[in-house]
Amino acid sequence: MSTESSAGTISVEIHYFAAAAEAAGRTEERLDVAEGTTLAALREQLAGRGLAMAKVIGVSSYLVGALSTPPDSLTPLADGVRVDVLPPFAGG
Numbered sequence: 191m192s193t194e195s196s197a198g199t200i201s202v203e204i205h206y207f208a209a210a211a212e213a214a215g216r217t218e219e220r221l222d223v224a225e226g227t228t229l230a231a232l233r234e235q236l237a238g239r240g241l242a243m244a245k246v247i248g249v250s251s252y253l254v255g256a257l258s259t260p261p262d263s264l265t266p267l268a269d270g271v272r273v274d275v276l277p278p279f280a281g282g
Contacts, residue, residue, distance in 0.1 A: 198225050200269035202232065209277040210250055213242040229254055229263040232273065251276045 199222045206214045214236075223232060229252055237244040252259050253274040254267065267273070 199223065200225050200227070200267065202227075202267055203270065203272045204232075204236075205272060205274045207274065207276050208279060210246045210275040213246045214239075214275075223267070225269075226266045228266055229259055229261065229273070232267065233261060236275075246277050247275070249278055251278075 202221050202223055203218065204221055205218045206216065211217045221232075223235070233247050233252075237247040250261070252261055252263075253272075253276065254263070255271050259265075
């Protein structure tokens, strides 16, 4: 069963951790984006939400569907995919 919200859009489940959650003001959200949206385009959209968000988006790592994905990936996101935004963590 598809979670497609309407023709030409897909739904992406975004999970924010640590500083990303603080900047976003939430730990998760579901976002409708255009079909064919890439992680690079999603990052641009999220970074447009303000300076704090832009800073954390710029330094974060990403998991797309539980797979480490380069931030500049041009592979289209799948409908219903989970995207984890992982800012740098202190410690080792």
